[in-house]
Amino acid sequence: MDTLLKKLYYNPKTGFIGAQALYQKAEELDPKITIKIVKEWYENQTDIQRFQDQKKRFDGFKIASHNPNSWQMDLAFWEKRPILTAININSRLGYAKLLSNKTAATVLAALKAFVHLHTVDILTSDNGSEFMNSQLKNFSKLRKLSTTTTNPVITEPWVKSNDSTGP
Structure with missing residues (x-):
């Protein structure tokens, strides 16, 4: 379990994801894994970013100009x-x-x-x-x-x- 979670968490493409997303990815590969196991493993990582705010995206409000200047x-x-x-x-x-x-x-x-x-x-x-x-x-x-x-x-x-x- 530890190696699977480590492999998923430190993957450059999906790395440093939250515990819930990590659980969903791990469950696809190993159906026996539980959210409790993932959360305990996640809490023991030194580099988690629990308190980082998410970036707000305003998809319908794009300002651009045809002229780059x-x-x-x-x-x-x-x-x-x-x-x-x-x-x-x-x-x-x-x-x-x-x-x-x-x-x-x-x-x-x-x-x-x-x-x-x-x-x-x-x-x-x-x-x-x-x-x-x-x-x-x-x-x-x-x-x-x-x-x-x-x-x-x-x-x-x-x-x-x-x-x-x-x-």
Whole structure:
């Protein structure tokens, strides 16, 4: 029993599986084996990964672009300082640059440094003032970047209500 379980557990194709899956594979080869035997053997292994979280997969939500040089860009904040972040839509390659402020000139300088490092054809961002300005539009035209925004323009300001349900 020990050699069978060891062979199945340390197999590179199916290796390091959980106790239940190990039992199912072992039962196919030896119908006499019980789940209790497998669990006892499994608990004595030094390299089991009992507490590892499973990766969540969202099969119906795949984001991709026909162009491998498509990037999504936004500003994040760390201790009140903006960080210019960009992610390649297809490869999930990330880029981040800490900025001193979020003025158009600062964001444009960071964007120029980013475009110098990476090949960019399509740039998608939100409609914040740091991305929706004449300096960035002129730079996009000069570099022949296709720019789009993802957030619609909000016509009504959000007003905080007294209850906790939102606007």
